[in-house]
Amino acid sequence: MSPLDHHPSFRHAEGLTEHLLRLIDPTDPADPIARQFLSSAAEALSAPDELADPIGDKTHSPLKGLVHRYPDRVLLTPVMACAAYCRFCFRRETVGQPSLGLTPAEMDAALAYIQERPEIWEVILSGGDPLLLSAARLRALVLRLDDLLQVKVLRIHTRLPIVDPVRITEGLVEALTASAKTVYVAVHANHPRELTEETARACARLIQAGIPLLGQTVLLKGVNDDLETLSALMRSMVEMRIKPYYLHQCDPAPGTAHFRVPIAEGKALMAGLWKTVSGIARPTYVLDGPDGGGKRPLV
Ligand SMILES: *Cc1c(COP(=O)(O)O)cnc(C)c1O
Ligand code: SF4
Numbered sequence: 001m002s003p004l005d006h007h008p009s010f011r012h013a014e015g016l017t018e019h020l021l022r023l024i025d026p027t028d029p030a031d032p033i034a035r036q037f038l039s040s041a042a043e044a045l046s047a048p049d050e051l052a053d054p055i056g057d058k059t060h061s062p063l064k065g066l067v068h069r070y071p072d073r074v075l076l077t078p079v080m081a082c083a084a085y086c087r088f089c090f091r092r093e094t095v096g097q098p099s100l101g102l103t104p105a106e107m108d109a110a111l112a113y114i115q116e117r118p119e120i121w122e123v124i125l126s127g128g129d130p131l132l133l134s135a136a137r138l139r140a141l142v143l144r145l146d147d148l149l150q151v152k153v154l155r156i157h158t159r160l161p162i163v164d165p166v167r168i169t170e171g172l173v174e175a176l177t178a179s180a181k182t183v184y185v186a187v188h189a190n191h192p193r194e195l196t197e198e199t200a201r202a203c204a205r206l207i208q209a210g211i212p213l214l215g216q217t218v219l220l221k222g223v224n225d226d227l228e229t230l231s232a233l234m235r236s237m238v239e240m241r242i243k244p245y246y247l248h249q250c251d252p253a254p255g256t257a258h259f260r261v262p263i264a265e266g267k268a269l270m271a272g273l274w275k276t277v278s279g280i281a282r283p284t285y286v287l288d289g290p291d292g293g294g295k296r297p298l299v
Helices: 017-025 034-036 104-115 135-146 170-176 197-209 227-239 263-276
Strands: 065-072 071-077 122-127 153-158 182-188 213-219 242-249 282-290 295-297
Touching: 065 197, 071 104, 104 135, 135 170, 153 197, 170 197, 197 213, 213 227, 227 242, 227 263, 242 263, 263 282
Parallel strands: 071 122, 122 153, 153 182, 182 213, 213 242, 242 282
Antiparallel strands: 065 071, 282 295
């Protein structure tokens, strides 16, 4: 079966970009890009330990569009859409539902919540993919965040440089740097083939604007769960000036069991990375539990 003869998912958002379509090798039934983005029959199977809210977002959400788990940093989710939908997404029960994006009034309420809390040092834009906002809307949001004096750092979590790199335009980068605050961008990348020349150019546009890049990877069966692939991915990220930050244990969202690697294997892969790659190419392996207690290092 070709990976393009995929099985439609009726429950979870689906979507692919032209750029990803070009990356998929239709002759390879085990193509690691297809495996991440094309739905499969295995998604219909929900394992008993799987949860709609696997990292406990709900218990820490004071208002729509905010998750406040750690006192000094808050997650703000202006859009719940993505340019392409990862089949293993930890927020797959909410991501892709347009009604979960913030209205202007809901955004006002979220920003007022942040303003009232002097302990919030960092605002993390997540989602969904916050870089799907138009340059004008992103600029307006960044300027409003700039007014919050206690906030020193803006962090943006995105997969756009990988799934649709041409959308990282000069205009979008200018919008990100419209404030005087320090801006970090965390790029989600899972396989060395995702780090194309177009992605390198998108990353360079961000870096040339003074934005440091961090890498986030989800450990995925059949995608990056062997030492050779994982080392190649980490090295490629460093070559593109992306500092590998986290390697995430795949969260138990519904219908994702076929992606999960046992933690013992993940630890063995990390031990392998310690032996084979440069210190700057090593992420921290983390687990984000359903109790909402936050990320814990797996060592
Ligand atoms: C992951 C996460 C963060 C960021 O955690 P770091 O360890 O600082 O990267 C912040 N808030 C929430 C709700 C998160 O899930
Ligand atoms: S980019 Fe992130 S939020 Fe969007 S589908 Fe993938 S894992 Fe989920």
